[in-house]
Amino acid sequence: MAALREAVRQADAPFENVILKGDCVAALERLPKASVDLVFADPPYNLQLDGGLTRPDQSVVDAVDDDWDKFASFADYDAFTRAWLLAVRRVMKPDAGLWVIGSYHNIFRVGAILQDLGFWILNDIVWRKSNPMPNFRGRRFTNAHETMIWAAKSADARYTFNYEAMKAFNDDVQMRSDWLLPLCTGAERLKDGAGRKLHPTQKPEALLARVLLASSKPGDLVLDPFFGSGTTGAVAKRLGRSYVGVEREQAYIDAAEARIAAVEPIAPAALQLLRGKRAEPRIPFGTLIEAGLVAPGAILVDARGRHRAEVSADGTLRSGAHRGSIHRVGAAVQGFDACNGWTFWHIEAASGAVPLDALRQKLRDDMAAAGG
Amino acid sequence: MAALREAVRQADAPFENVILKGDCVAALERLPKASVDLVFADPPYNLQLDGGLTRPDQSVVDAVDDDWDKFASFADYDAFTRAWLLAVRRVMKPDAGLWVIGSYHNIFRVGAILQDLGFWILNDIVWRKSNPMPNFRGRRFTNAHETMIWAAKSADARYTFNYEAMKAFNDDVQMRSDWLLPLCTGAERLKDGAGRKLHPTQKPEALLARVLLASSKPGDLVLDPFFGSGTTGAVAKRLGRSYVGVEREQAYIDAAEARIAAVEPIAPAALQLLRGKRAEPRIPFGTLIEAGLVAPGAILVDARGRHRAEVSADGTLRSGAHRGSIHRVGAAVQGFDACNGWTFWHIEAASGAVPLDALRQKLRDDMAAAGG
DNA sequence: TAGCCGCGTGAATCTACGG
DNA sequence: GCCGTAGATTCACGCGGCT
Numbered sequence: 128m129a130a131l132r133e134a135v136r137q138a139d140a141p142f143e144n145v146i147l148k149g150d151c152v153a154a155l156e157r158l159p160k161a162s163v164d165l166v167f168a169d170p171p172y173n174l175q176l177d178g179g180l181t182r183p184d185q186s187v188v189d190a191v192d193d194d195w196d197k198f199a200s201f202a203d204y205d206a207f208t209r210a211w212l213l214a215v216r217r218v219m220k221p222d223a224g225l226w227v228i229g230s231y232h233n234i235f236r237v238g239a240i241l242q243d244l245g246f247w248i249l250n251d252i253v254w255r256k257s258n259p260m261p262n263f264r265g266r267r268f269t270n271a272h273e274t275m276i277w278a279a280k281s282a283d284a285r286y287t288f289n290y291e292a293m294k295a296f297n298d299d300v301q302m303r304s305d306w307l308l309p310l311c312t313g314a315e316r317l318k319d320g321a322g323r324k325l326h327p328t329q330k331p332e333a334l335l336a337r338v339l340l341a342s343s344k345p346g347d348l349v350l351d352p353f354f355g356s357g358t359t360g361a362v363a364k365r366l367g368r369s370y371v372g373v374e375r376e377q378a379y380i381d382a383a384e385a386r387i388a389a390v391e392p393i394a395p396a397a398l399q400l401l402r403g404k405r406a407e408p409r410i411p412f413g414t415l416i417e418a419g420l421v422a423p424g425a426i427l428v429d430a431r432g433r434h435r436a437e438v439s440a441d442g443t444l445r446s447g448a449h450r451g452s453i454h455r456v457g458a459a460v461q462g463f464d465a466c467n468g469w470t471f472w473h474i475e476a477a478s479g480a481v482p483l484d485a486l487r488q489k490l491r492d493d494m495a496a497a498g499g
Numbered sequence: 500m501a502a503l504r505e506a507v508r509q510a511d512a513p514f515e516n517v518i519l520k521g522d523c524v525a526a527l528e529r530l531p532k533a534s535v536d537l538v539f540a541d542p543p544y545n546l547q548l549d550g551g552l553t554r555p556d557q558s559v560v561d562a563v564d565d566d567w568d569k570f571a572s573f574a575d576y577d578a579f580t581r582a583w584l585l586a587v588r589r590v591m592k593p594d595a596g597l598w599v600i601g602s603y604h605n606i607f608r609v610g611a612i613l614q615d616l617g618f619w620i621l622n623d624i625v626w627r628k629s630n631p632m633p634n635f636r637g638r639r640f641t642n643a644h645e646t647m648i649w650a651a652k653s654a655d656a657r658y659t660f661n662y663e664a665m666k667a668f669n670d671d672v673q674m675r676s677d678w679l680l681p682l683c684t685g686a687e688r689l690k691d692g693a694g695r696k697l698h699p700t701q702k703p704e705a706l707l708a709r710v711l712l713a714s715s716k717p718g719d720l721v722l723d724p725f726f727g728s729g730t731t732g733a734v735a736k737r738l739g740r741s742y743v744g745v746e747r748e749q750a751y752i753d754a755a756e757a758r759i760a761a762v763e764p765i766a767p768a769a770l771q772l773l774r775g776k777r778a779e780p781r782i783p784f785g786t787l788i789e790a791g792l793v794a795p796g797a798i799l800v801d802a803r804g805r806h807r808a809e810v811s812a813d814g815t816l817r818s819g820a821h822r823g824s825i826h827r828v829g830a831a832v833q834g835f836d837a838c839n840g841w842t843f844w845h846i847e848a849a850s851g852a853v854p855l856d857a858l859r860q861k862l863r864d865d866m867a868a869a870g871g
Numbered sequence: 872t873a874g875c876c877g878c879g880t881g882a883a884t885c886t887a888c889g890g
Numbered sequence: 891g892c893c894g895t896a897g898a899t900t901c902a903c904g905c906g907g908c909t
Contacts (some may be wrong), residue, residue: 171882172882172884173884174882174883174884175884176882176883176884177884178885180883180885181836181837181899182880182899182900183898183899183900184899184900185833185835185836185837185838186879186880188880188881188883188885189880189881190882190883191882191883196882201614201615229882230623230882230883230884231610231620231622231623231648231884232620232882232883232884234607234610234623235606235607235608235609235610235611235613235614235648236607236610236611236614237607238603238606238607238608238610238611239607239608239610239611241607242573242607242608243573248603248604249639250603250639250640250642251602251603251606251646252640253625253627253644253677255625255677256881256902257902257903258881258901258902258903259675259881259901259902260880260881260882260883260900260901260902261673261899261900261901261902262673262883262885262899262900263883263885263899263900264883264885264886264898264899264900265662265663265666265673265775265885265886265898265899265900266660266662266885266886266899267621267622267660267883267884267885268622268624268649268665268673268674268675268676268713269673269674269675269676269900269901270622270676270882270883270884270885271675271676271677272625272675272676272677273882274623274646276603276607277640288638288639290637290638293640301633301634301637301640301641302640302641303631303640303641303643303644304640304641304642304643304644305625305627305643305644305677309902309903310880310881310902310903311881312880312881312902312903312904313903313904313905314904316881324880324881327881327882328882341640409670411668411669411670412668412670413668413669413709414679417680417705417708417709418681418705423765423766423769423770424765424766424768424769437768437769438769439769439770439771439773440708440712440738440765440769440770441661441664441665441667441668441712441770441772441773442664442667442668442669443664443667443668443773445768445771448864450773450774451667451773452666452667452668452670452671453670454670454671455667455671619884620884621884654884657886657887662899672900672901673900673901775898776897776898776899777886777887777897777898777899781888781896781897783896784896824895824896824897825896825897826895826896826897827895827896837896837897837898838897839896839897839898839899840896840897841897841898842897842898873909874908874909875907875908875909876906876907876908876909877905877906877907877908878904878905878906878907879903879904879905879906880901880902880903880904881901881902881903885899886896886897886898886899887895887896887897887898888894888895888896889893889894889895889896890892890893890894
């Protein structure tokens with residue numbers, strides 16, 4: 128019965144649940160026009176890395192140095208982007224949706240070209256990484272997110288968005304444009320024969336799951352023109368969607384096929400049970416200054432009034448020759464190695480000295496009440 | 500009186516703490532080349548609102564369903580963006596930084612043009628709004644963030660980044676690329692005579708404060724080419740920075756001037772930057788020998804006692820066949836390319852093994868106490 | 872067993888200065 | 891402007907080994 132159904136589907140739509148080998152643009156010419164319901168694309172980021180990078184302990188960072196991420200110029204990258212977006216556009220149904228993920232190296236170029244080609248941006252979604260790689264040289268902010276653009280084929284498309292499902296998924300408040308998810312690590316990360324990561328940029332299944340649950344229906348055909356290790360296919364199968372992948376390297380195709388074959392689709396009813404977890408917001412000391420609860424120049428004291436420190440505008444404290452965070456200065460004035468500045472330092476208020484921790488709790492309550 | 504004050508200010512530093520009235524590009528021609536340290540720009544992104552398209556000059560685009568007109572409109576916006584970015588680029592010092600804030604309507608075009616003009620993106624920063632406006636029609640994700648691009652004028656620029664201050668601000672972990680901050684509401688939001696909000700997109704002062712604290716020094720000149728209600732000027736004055744604004748509408752200029760006049764600057768002592776080791780005066784290892792803190796012939800060991808080296812009178816170390824600076828020999832004995840000899844090597848003292856870095860710090864403290 | 876600790880690692884445009 | 895060298899720099903989490 129299942130075999131019969133499959134045979135009918137194949138005759139009807141011969142490109143479901145297959146991986147096409149080859150260059151993205153050429154391979155997409157084999158697909159019929161207006162045949163896919165959703166596209167998820169993870170194109171090369173054009174990182175433009177120059178030289179190696181080591182951690183402070185001198186270990187080497189395993190960076191993306193593959194040939195597929197090398198472009199001679201922005202113009203070359205733009206031409207590449209325009210070509211694959213046009214090829215993808217041809218096979219999209221009129222109401223199909225498109226997702227593209229990238230970083231600041233490439234996402235602005237992708238977004239501008241998308242708009243130039245007539246795609247209609249619906250949201251930009253920020254994937255906030257709960258465990259990003261730190262900045263090892265201390266010369267920039269920690270690059271802790273990637274950006275996804277969600278677009279329809281045109282401004283008047285009747286795209287799919289499962290609003291109610293997303294709201295239920297998110298504890299009955301609207302799903303926001305910033306998603307907190309961990310990197311793909313541990314057992315989920317595919318390894319090669321030597322135990323090294325198979326693919327340098329494997330995306331977490333939770334990310335794809337949220338994309339497919341939000342913007343596709345069961346039975347939809349999902350295209351991934353940069354299939355890689357097959358995360359899109361694995362999640363599509365698990366969630367009762369079909370997939371078409373395009374990939375150039377046979378090693379990735381082999382790994383993806385084995386991976387997808389091992390996936391057990393979940394019962395449709397179980398889709399309802401997925402829930403996102405919400406982390407308690409961490410509030411740094413600087414936020415108290417930004418919120419106006421502590422003024423630059425304010426004097427902090429410890430509970431017994433033995434130590435004093437002055438608050439600087441940048442969120443550091445000064446006490447005599449000591450300078451640094453509330454924790455560092457708290458430790459220094461006591462001659463300790465460590466100190467919890469939140470409970471050690473107090474600020475004068477009408478009701479007496481209040482620990483910083485109490486102000487932080489107040490801010491946390493306010494933010495929770497505001498839905499943050 | 501105001502005119503006199505203005506004249507004096509002009510003589511002293513002709514373009515500090517003023518608002519230039521007029522079109523952004525034309526007004527910037529009045530500023531000298533390479534004169535500003537930092538730029539914060541909140542350009543208009545009046546595209547695609549309510550299905551209608553308007554050009555940057557507010558003229559209405561006809562026939563919004565027409566693909567050609569969409570192209571024309573994007574092209575107009577791109578030309579506008581290129582023009583003001585070029586004008587800004589001219590007045591930036593070689594090591595100046597640039598911030599641009601926008602949403603998915605415009606930020607991709609701005610980012611791509613930035614790169615085309617030779618700016619070097621350092622981070623894209625996501626402002627996560629703790630209290631965003633909900634999505635009323637339930638057809639998209641709640642648009643809960645805006646994007647800021649932080650860029651240097653060129654790839655080899657030595658831009659300002661107060662890494663240590665940001666880290667202390669954030670409870671001693673690196674500041675990430677996603678910032679959670681509330682919208683500008685309540686008393687901070689400027690109102691017009693009728694109690695309506697004065698400016699449609701007034702940014703919160705906390706956002707500007709973090710930008711200026713991260714990427715400028717006290718006394719720096721900050722340019723805002725789309726001054727609006729003057730948030731950049733107000734925060735700059737409060738944080739001991741100078742500002743130049745450009746604004747077309749007199750109503751905004753009047754409101755901004757009154758607003759900035761009421762700002763009380765923070766005491767300079769509370770503005771001192773937290774200096775990291777990088778900013779400390781350099782002390783060669785030989786100085787420790789000259790000061791008698793390390794004797795020629797002394798034996799150095801690493802923290803775990805695995806490696807030993809002998810100090811020569813000329814400030815080099817010897818360990819087996821290895822000979823050279825504390826850094827070279829530290830790297831060689833470990834088989835690494837690099838090593839920080841100050842933290843790697845220890846010397847025996849009554850209280851146990853002390854890193855060379857502690858001796859160096861003692862020397863620095865002594866020199867500071869001596870007024871050196 | 873449970874818990875502690877060390878180790879490995881992730882899409883990264885990652886130094887500054889003097890000669 | 892090139893080149894050589896001093897010397898500054900990391901967070902979250904999973905896993906395996908040891909107590």
